[in-house]
Amino acid sequence: MKRLTVVVACLSLFWLIPGKTGIMANMTRVIYHQGDKERSVLLANTNKYPVIVQSWVDHGEADPQAKTPFVVLASIFHLPAQKIQAIRIVYNGDHLPDDRESVFWLNLYEIPPNLHQQALNQDNAKISLAMNTQLKLFYRPKELADFPVKLADKITFTLQQKDQEWVLICKNSSPFHISFSQIVFDS
Known part of the structure:
Protein backbone atom coordinates (compact mmCIF):
# COMPACT_ATOMS: atom_id res chain seq x y z
CA MET A 1 0.00 0.00 0.00
CA LYS A 2 2.89 2.36 0.75
CA ARG A 3 4.30 1.89 -2.78
CA LEU A 4 0.90 2.67 -4.33
CA THR A 5 0.67 5.90 -2.31
CA VAL A 6 4.14 6.97 -3.49
CA VAL A 7 3.29 6.23 -7.13
CA VAL A 8 0.00 8.17 -6.92
CA ALA A 9 1.81 11.10 -5.28
CA CYS A 10 4.47 11.12 -8.02
CA LEU A 11 1.88 10.95 -10.78
CA SER A 12 -0.08 13.85 -9.34
CA LEU A 13 3.06 16.03 -9.43
CA PHE A 14 3.10 15.86 -13.26
CA TRP A 15 0.22 18.34 -13.51
CA LEU A 16 1.38 20.69 -10.74
CA ILE A 17 4.37 21.98 -12.71
CA PRO A 18 3.41 24.94 -14.89
CA GLY A 19 4.72 25.73 -18.34
CA LYS A 20 4.97 24.06 -21.69
CA THR A 21 7.18 21.12 -20.85
CA GLY A 22 5.86 18.60 -23.38
CA ILE A 23 6.97 15.08 -22.46
CA MET A 24 8.02 14.93 -18.83
CA ALA A 25 9.71 12.03 -17.02
CA ASN A 26 9.11 11.17 -13.37
CA MET A 27 12.87 11.37 -12.68
CA THR A 28 15.82 13.53 -13.68
CA ARG A 29 18.25 10.61 -14.05
CA VAL A 30 18.06 6.84 -14.16
CA ILE A 31 20.31 4.64 -12.03
CA TYR A 32 20.41 1.07 -13.31
CA HIS A 33 21.90 -1.18 -10.62
CA GLN A 34 23.81 -4.27 -11.73
CA GLY A 35 21.50 -7.25 -11.36
CA ASP A 36 18.29 -5.30 -12.00
CA LYS A 37 16.00 -6.99 -14.53
CA GLU A 38 14.78 -3.62 -15.81
CA ARG A 39 14.12 0.00 -14.84
CA SER A 40 10.83 1.76 -15.53
CA VAL A 41 10.37 5.43 -16.28
CA LEU A 42 6.97 7.10 -16.31
CA LEU A 43 6.36 9.70 -19.03
CA ALA A 44 3.57 12.25 -18.99
CA ASN A 45 2.39 14.17 -22.03
CA THR A 46 1.69 17.64 -20.62
CA ASN A 47 0.76 18.94 -24.08
CA LYS A 48 -2.82 19.67 -25.11
CA TYR A 49 -2.31 17.43 -28.13
CA PRO A 50 -1.15 13.83 -28.69
CA VAL A 51 2.44 13.07 -29.68
CA ILE A 52 4.49 10.20 -31.02
CA VAL A 53 7.40 9.36 -28.70
CA GLN A 54 10.56 7.61 -29.83
CA SER A 55 12.93 6.54 -27.06
CA TRP A 56 16.43 5.06 -27.12
CA VAL A 57 19.72 4.98 -25.21
CA ASP A 58 22.96 6.34 -26.68
CA HIS A 59 26.28 7.89 -25.64
CA GLY A 60 24.99 11.48 -25.78
CA GLU A 61 25.01 12.02 -29.54
CA ALA A 62 21.18 11.78 -29.94
CA ASP A 63 21.56 8.90 -32.41
CA PRO A 64 18.77 6.28 -32.40
CA GLN A 65 21.14 3.85 -34.19
CA ALA A 66 23.87 4.03 -31.49
CA LYS A 67 25.12 0.72 -30.12
CA THR A 68 24.65 0.48 -26.36
CA PRO A 69 23.91 -2.37 -23.96
CA PHE A 70 20.43 -0.98 -23.21
CA VAL A 71 17.12 -1.41 -25.02
CA VAL A 72 14.05 0.73 -24.40
CA LEU A 73 10.62 -0.91 -24.58
CA ALA A 74 8.29 0.58 -26.08
CA SER A 75 10.70 2.36 -28.35
CA ILE A 76 8.01 4.11 -30.42
CA PHE A 77 4.47 4.79 -29.19
CA HIS A 78 1.53 7.19 -29.37
CA LEU A 79 0.93 9.19 -26.19
CA PRO A 80 -2.43 11.01 -25.98
CA ALA A 81 -2.66 14.48 -24.47
CA GLN A 82 -2.50 14.61 -20.67
CA LYS A 83 -1.83 10.86 -20.40
CA ILE A 84 0.93 8.76 -18.81
CA GLN A 85 2.92 5.87 -20.30
CA ALA A 86 5.65 3.72 -18.77
CA ILE A 87 8.75 2.73 -20.68
CA ARG A 88 11.12 -0.02 -19.59
CA ILE A 89 14.90 0.01 -19.91
CA VAL A 90 16.48 -3.43 -20.22
CA TYR A 91 20.20 -4.25 -20.00
CA ASN A 92 21.33 -6.82 -22.58
CA GLY A 93 24.20 -8.20 -20.47
CA ASP A 94 27.13 -6.82 -22.50
CA HIS A 95 30.24 -6.32 -20.38
CA LEU A 96 30.53 -3.00 -18.57
CA PRO A 97 33.26 -2.02 -16.07
CA ASP A 98 32.57 -3.37 -12.58
CA ASP A 99 34.86 -0.91 -10.74
CA ARG A 100 33.10 2.32 -11.77
CA GLU A 101 29.83 3.71 -13.07
CA SER A 102 29.14 3.85 -16.79
CA VAL A 103 27.09 6.73 -18.17
CA PHE A 104 24.67 6.73 -21.10
CA TRP A 105 21.81 8.98 -22.22
CA LEU A 106 18.10 8.13 -22.39
CA ASN A 107 16.50 10.05 -25.27
CA LEU A 108 12.81 10.98 -25.34
CA TYR A 109 12.05 12.30 -28.82
CA GLU A 110 8.63 13.93 -29.00
CA ILE A 111 7.01 14.34 -32.40
CA PRO A 112 3.88 16.55 -32.44
CA PRO A 113 0.95 16.01 -34.81
CA ASN A 114 1.06 17.62 -38.23
CA LEU A 115 -0.34 21.10 -37.67
CA HIS A 116 0.35 22.20 -41.25
CA GLN A 117 -3.23 21.71 -42.44
CA GLN A 118 -4.61 23.56 -39.42
CA ALA A 119 -2.29 26.50 -40.16
CA LEU A 120 -3.49 26.60 -43.78
CA ASN A 121 -7.10 26.75 -42.63
CA GLN A 122 -6.41 29.66 -40.30
CA ASP A 123 -5.04 33.11 -41.02
CA ASN A 124 -2.14 32.80 -38.58
CA ALA A 125 1.09 30.91 -39.14
CA LYS A 126 2.20 28.12 -36.78
CA ILE A 127 5.36 26.15 -36.40
CA SER A 128 5.56 22.57 -35.22
CA LEU A 129 8.81 21.39 -33.57
CA ALA A 130 10.04 17.97 -32.55
CA MET A 131 11.76 17.99 -29.15
CA ASN A 132 14.42 15.64 -27.77
CA THR A 133 14.83 15.41 -24.01
CA GLN A 134 17.89 13.59 -22.68
CA LEU A 135 18.26 12.06 -19.22
CA LYS A 136 21.47 10.58 -17.88
CA LEU A 137 21.42 6.81 -17.41
CA PHE A 138 24.00 5.49 -14.93
CA TYR A 139 24.90 1.81 -14.80
CA ARG A 140 26.06 1.15 -11.22
CA PRO A 141 27.98 -2.09 -10.47
CA LYS A 142 27.23 -4.06 -7.28
CA GLU A 143 30.59 -3.04 -5.74
CA LEU A 144 29.33 0.55 -5.74
CA ALA A 145 26.06 -0.19 -3.96
CA ASP A 146 25.89 3.04 -1.94
CA PHE A 147 26.75 6.56 -3.01
CA PRO A 148 29.59 7.71 -0.70
CA VAL A 149 28.88 10.37 1.88
CA LYS A 150 32.32 11.98 1.54
CA LEU A 151 32.39 12.14 -2.24
CA ALA A 152 33.55 15.78 -2.15
CA ASP A 153 36.89 14.59 -0.71
CA LYS A 154 37.56 12.73 -3.99
CA ILE A 155 37.16 15.85 -6.17
CA THR A 156 39.94 18.36 -6.79
CA PHE A 157 39.87 21.61 -8.74
CA THR A 158 42.82 23.34 -10.37
CA LEU A 159 42.84 26.69 -12.13
CA GLN A 160 45.30 26.80 -15.05
CA GLN A 161 46.10 29.41 -17.62
CA LYS A 162 46.13 28.20 -21.23
CA ASP A 163 47.17 30.90 -23.70
CA GLN A 164 45.00 33.93 -22.89
CA GLU A 165 42.29 31.99 -21.02
CA TRP A 166 41.90 30.56 -17.55
CA VAL A 167 40.60 26.99 -17.41
CA LEU A 168 39.10 25.20 -14.41
CA ILE A 169 40.17 21.55 -14.31
CA CYS A 170 38.12 19.13 -12.22
CA LYS A 171 39.53 15.71 -11.36
CA ASN A 172 37.22 13.06 -9.99
CA SER A 173 39.11 10.14 -8.43
CA SER A 174 35.90 8.38 -7.37
CA PRO A 175 34.20 5.63 -9.38
CA PHE A 176 31.00 7.72 -9.55
CA HIS A 177 29.98 10.18 -12.24
CA ILE A 178 29.27 13.61 -10.81
CA SER A 179 27.10 16.37 -12.28
CA PHE A 180 27.35 19.95 -11.07
CA PHE A 185 34.14 30.99 -7.30
CA ASP A 186 34.89 32.71 -4.03
CA SER A 187 37.74 35.19 -4.08
Missing part, protein backbone atom coordinates in the same frame (compact mmCIF):
# COMPACT_ATOMS: atom_id res chain seq x y z
CA SER A 181 24.32 22.20 -11.07
CA GLN A 182 26.38 25.20 -10.02
CA ILE A 183 30.02 26.11 -9.40
CA VAL A 184 30.73 29.32 -7.51
Whole structure:
Protein backbone atom coordinates (compact mmCIF):
# COMPACT_ATOMS: atom_id res chain seq x y z
CA MET A 1 0.00 0.00 0.00
CA LYS A 2 2.89 2.36 0.75
CA ARG A 3 4.30 1.89 -2.78
CA LEU A 4 0.90 2.67 -4.33
CA THR A 5 0.67 5.90 -2.31
CA VAL A 6 4.14 6.97 -3.49
CA VAL A 7 3.29 6.23 -7.13
CA VAL A 8 0.00 8.17 -6.92
CA ALA A 9 1.81 11.10 -5.28
CA CYS A 10 4.47 11.12 -8.02
CA LEU A 11 1.88 10.95 -10.78
CA SER A 12 -0.08 13.85 -9.34
CA LEU A 13 3.06 16.03 -9.43
CA PHE A 14 3.10 15.86 -13.26
CA TRP A 15 0.22 18.34 -13.51
CA LEU A 16 1.38 20.69 -10.74
CA ILE A 17 4.37 21.98 -12.71
CA PRO A 18 3.41 24.94 -14.89
CA GLY A 19 4.72 25.73 -18.34
CA LYS A 20 4.97 24.06 -21.69
CA THR A 21 7.18 21.12 -20.85
CA GLY A 22 5.86 18.60 -23.38
CA ILE A 23 6.97 15.08 -22.46
CA MET A 24 8.02 14.93 -18.83
CA ALA A 25 9.71 12.03 -17.02
CA ASN A 26 9.11 11.17 -13.37
CA MET A 27 12.87 11.37 -12.68
CA THR A 28 15.82 13.53 -13.68
CA ARG A 29 18.25 10.61 -14.05
CA VAL A 30 18.06 6.84 -14.16
CA ILE A 31 20.31 4.64 -12.03
CA TYR A 32 20.41 1.07 -13.31
CA HIS A 33 21.90 -1.18 -10.62
CA GLN A 34 23.81 -4.27 -11.73
CA GLY A 35 21.50 -7.25 -11.36
CA ASP A 36 18.29 -5.30 -12.00
CA LYS A 37 16.00 -6.99 -14.53
CA GLU A 38 14.78 -3.62 -15.81
CA ARG A 39 14.12 0.00 -14.84
CA SER A 40 10.83 1.76 -15.53
CA VAL A 41 10.37 5.43 -16.28
CA LEU A 42 6.97 7.10 -16.31
CA LEU A 43 6.36 9.70 -19.03
CA ALA A 44 3.57 12.25 -18.99
CA ASN A 45 2.39 14.17 -22.03
CA THR A 46 1.69 17.64 -20.62
CA ASN A 47 0.76 18.94 -24.08
CA LYS A 48 -2.82 19.67 -25.11
CA TYR A 49 -2.31 17.43 -28.13
CA PRO A 50 -1.15 13.83 -28.69
CA VAL A 51 2.44 13.07 -29.68
CA ILE A 52 4.49 10.20 -31.02
CA VAL A 53 7.40 9.36 -28.70
CA GLN A 54 10.56 7.61 -29.83
CA SER A 55 12.93 6.54 -27.06
CA TRP A 56 16.43 5.06 -27.12
CA VAL A 57 19.72 4.98 -25.21
CA ASP A 58 22.96 6.34 -26.68
CA HIS A 59 26.28 7.89 -25.64
CA GLY A 60 24.99 11.48 -25.78
CA GLU A 61 25.01 12.02 -29.54
CA ALA A 62 21.18 11.78 -29.94
CA ASP A 63 21.56 8.90 -32.41
CA PRO A 64 18.77 6.28 -32.40
CA GLN A 65 21.14 3.85 -34.19
CA ALA A 66 23.87 4.03 -31.49
CA LYS A 67 25.12 0.72 -30.12
CA THR A 68 24.65 0.48 -26.36
CA PRO A 69 23.91 -2.37 -23.96
CA PHE A 70 20.43 -0.98 -23.21
CA VAL A 71 17.12 -1.41 -25.02
CA VAL A 72 14.05 0.73 -24.40
CA LEU A 73 10.62 -0.91 -24.58
CA ALA A 74 8.29 0.58 -26.08
CA SER A 75 10.70 2.36 -28.35
CA ILE A 76 8.01 4.11 -30.42
CA PHE A 77 4.47 4.79 -29.19
CA HIS A 78 1.53 7.19 -29.37
CA LEU A 79 0.93 9.19 -26.19
CA PRO A 80 -2.43 11.01 -25.98
CA ALA A 81 -2.66 14.48 -24.47
CA GLN A 82 -2.50 14.61 -20.67
CA LYS A 83 -1.83 10.86 -20.40
CA ILE A 84 0.93 8.76 -18.81
CA GLN A 85 2.92 5.87 -20.30
CA ALA A 86 5.65 3.72 -18.77
CA ILE A 87 8.75 2.73 -20.68
CA ARG A 88 11.12 -0.02 -19.59
CA ILE A 89 14.90 0.01 -19.91
CA VAL A 90 16.48 -3.43 -20.22
CA TYR A 91 20.20 -4.25 -20.00
CA ASN A 92 21.33 -6.82 -22.58
CA GLY A 93 24.20 -8.20 -20.47
CA ASP A 94 27.13 -6.82 -22.50
CA HIS A 95 30.24 -6.32 -20.38
CA LEU A 96 30.53 -3.00 -18.57
CA PRO A 97 33.26 -2.02 -16.07
CA ASP A 98 32.57 -3.37 -12.58
CA ASP A 99 34.86 -0.91 -10.74
CA ARG A 100 33.10 2.32 -11.77
CA GLU A 101 29.83 3.71 -13.07
CA SER A 102 29.14 3.85 -16.79
CA VAL A 103 27.09 6.73 -18.17
CA PHE A 104 24.67 6.73 -21.10
CA TRP A 105 21.81 8.98 -22.22
CA LEU A 106 18.10 8.13 -22.39
CA ASN A 107 16.50 10.05 -25.27
CA LEU A 108 12.81 10.98 -25.34
CA TYR A 109 12.05 12.30 -28.82
CA GLU A 110 8.63 13.93 -29.00
CA ILE A 111 7.01 14.34 -32.40
CA PRO A 112 3.88 16.55 -32.44
CA PRO A 113 0.95 16.01 -34.81
CA ASN A 114 1.06 17.62 -38.23
CA LEU A 115 -0.34 21.10 -37.67
CA HIS A 116 0.35 22.20 -41.25
CA GLN A 117 -3.23 21.71 -42.44
CA GLN A 118 -4.61 23.56 -39.42
CA ALA A 119 -2.29 26.50 -40.16
CA LEU A 120 -3.49 26.60 -43.78
CA ASN A 121 -7.10 26.75 -42.63
CA GLN A 122 -6.41 29.66 -40.30
CA ASP A 123 -5.04 33.11 -41.02
CA ASN A 124 -2.14 32.80 -38.58
CA ALA A 125 1.09 30.91 -39.14
CA LYS A 126 2.20 28.12 -36.78
CA ILE A 127 5.36 26.15 -36.40
CA SER A 128 5.56 22.57 -35.22
CA LEU A 129 8.81 21.39 -33.57
CA ALA A 130 10.04 17.97 -32.55
CA MET A 131 11.76 17.99 -29.15
CA ASN A 132 14.42 15.64 -27.77
CA THR A 133 14.83 15.41 -24.01
CA GLN A 134 17.89 13.59 -22.68
CA LEU A 135 18.26 12.06 -19.22
CA LYS A 136 21.47 10.58 -17.88
CA LEU A 137 21.42 6.81 -17.41
CA PHE A 138 24.00 5.49 -14.93
CA TYR A 139 24.90 1.81 -14.80
CA ARG A 140 26.06 1.15 -11.22
CA PRO A 141 27.98 -2.09 -10.47
CA LYS A 142 27.23 -4.06 -7.28
CA GLU A 143 30.59 -3.04 -5.74
CA LEU A 144 29.33 0.55 -5.74
CA ALA A 145 26.06 -0.19 -3.96
CA ASP A 146 25.89 3.04 -1.94
CA PHE A 147 26.75 6.56 -3.01
CA PRO A 148 29.59 7.71 -0.70
CA VAL A 149 28.88 10.37 1.88
CA LYS A 150 32.32 11.98 1.54
CA LEU A 151 32.39 12.14 -2.24
CA ALA A 152 33.55 15.78 -2.15
CA ASP A 153 36.89 14.59 -0.71
CA LYS A 154 37.56 12.73 -3.99
CA ILE A 155 37.16 15.85 -6.17
CA THR A 156 39.94 18.36 -6.79
CA PHE A 157 39.87 21.61 -8.74
CA THR A 158 42.82 23.34 -10.37
CA LEU A 159 42.84 26.69 -12.13
CA GLN A 160 45.30 26.80 -15.05
CA GLN A 161 46.10 29.41 -17.62
CA LYS A 162 46.13 28.20 -21.23
CA ASP A 163 47.17 30.90 -23.70
CA GLN A 164 45.00 33.93 -22.89
CA GLU A 165 42.29 31.99 -21.02
CA TRP A 166 41.90 30.56 -17.55
CA VAL A 167 40.60 26.99 -17.41
CA LEU A 168 39.10 25.20 -14.41
CA ILE A 169 40.17 21.55 -14.31
CA CYS A 170 38.12 19.13 -12.22
CA LYS A 171 39.53 15.71 -11.36
CA ASN A 172 37.22 13.06 -9.99
CA SER A 173 39.11 10.14 -8.43
CA SER A 174 35.90 8.38 -7.37
CA PRO A 175 34.20 5.63 -9.38
CA PHE A 176 31.00 7.72 -9.55
CA HIS A 177 29.98 10.18 -12.24
CA ILE A 178 29.27 13.61 -10.81
CA SER A 179 27.10 16.37 -12.28
CA PHE A 180 27.35 19.95 -11.07
CA SER A 181 24.32 22.20 -11.07
CA GLN A 182 26.38 25.20 -10.02
CA ILE A 183 30.02 26.11 -9.40
CA VAL A 184 30.73 29.32 -7.51
CA PHE A 185 34.14 30.99 -7.30
CA ASP A 186 34.89 32.71 -4.03
CA SER A 187 37.74 35.19 -4.08
